[in-house]
């Protein structure tokens with residue numbers, strides 16, 4: 001019972017408690033665990049134990065690169081930190097323009113536009129391009145920000161089973177409806193497989209739809225020069241007129257962008273509310289990202305190394321009979337071990353933690369019920385020893401916490 005004489009804070013807390021309790025009871029509780037002294041592969045826990053970090057998105061090991069830090073420090077020393085305004089007011093600096101130029105060149109597009117985060121880029125681009133009631137195909141396992149973006153835009157969503165282009169195609173035929181857009185992750189963030197971009201591009205071409213690819217986990221890592229999953233799939237750039245990328249993953253910094261034709265970018269500047277109504281990201285961050293884009297292209301050993309680690313892991317995991325997710329032709333740094341229930345994922349994660357590996361348990365609603373997992377991911381900073389030790393611990397953990405079929 002809620003006491004009507006209680007103060008406002010007490011009333012609010014009383015309303016929230018039952019839901020919180022149900023999260024705890026369901027093994028769905030989320031909490032942060034600070035890391036200390038992260039160096040690209042290792043860190044310390046709050047208890048002072050050294051731990052190998054095996055679940056981040058810093059695939060090329062650039063987050064801790066001193067050249068990026070120097071760029072940021074250099075800018076901050078000269079001109080400070082904040083922009084004090086949105087891009088369209090007084091927030092846009094030469095450093096943003098240079099980064100946008102480098103991103104356009106890197107992605108082989110006419111132009112690029114910076115957003116403060118990938119989440120905002122997706123909300124902005126989708127709601128600027130989709131009209132209320134238009135039909136949009138979306139993969140069931142798309143990133144939460146794409147799902148939210150379509151909701152915000154008021155799109156009629158055609159959610160198709162993961163990577164199942166024929167389902168989308170036959171649903172379109174049944175409905176006899178025109179398809180305005182198809183939206184997909186390039187590399188699926190929790191599964192690590194690459195979208196069937198060629199088939200999606202064909203379907204989009206046949207139905208006159210626009211293909212939007214969010215390549216948050218592919219850019220910098222896959223394809224020629226790290227140009228991402230479109231290049232790795234052998235798709236033509238012009239089949240994907242809207243490309244979303246982030247700067248916080250392989251590029252190791254923070255921020256995001258949309259790349260495409262001049263006309264697309266001009267449209268976004270007029271219409272993308274998450275571009276217009278938000279403070280421009282710090283120029284020092286843009287200078288660091290600029291360095292990252294150059295380094296990612298020049299130092300191809302980083303890509304080769306992270307993929308070699310992922311291959312080694314996958315081969316080992318298959319030999320040990322670990323439930324490693326997804327059949328795939330293209331190896332990516334993301335190699336999930338799918339363990340079933342949320343509770344089981346927590347058990348696996350805490351066993352790994354005891355053994356000196358930080359791998360977060362990924363549970364619903366981030367992934368579908370019954371597919372909770374350890375989202376293992378590699379970086380260019382990991383060693384063969386990291387991979388081999390991790391495999392050993394996983395094999396032991398599987399004995400203690402079996403995965404139900």
Ligand SMILES: *Cc1c(COP(=O)(O)O)cnc(C)c1O
Nearest residue numbers: 117118119143185189216246248
């Ligand atoms: C991480 C991620 C985003 C969000 O990017 P942020 O810059 O972290 O907000 C968007 N899409 C996908 C597929 C992602 O994995």
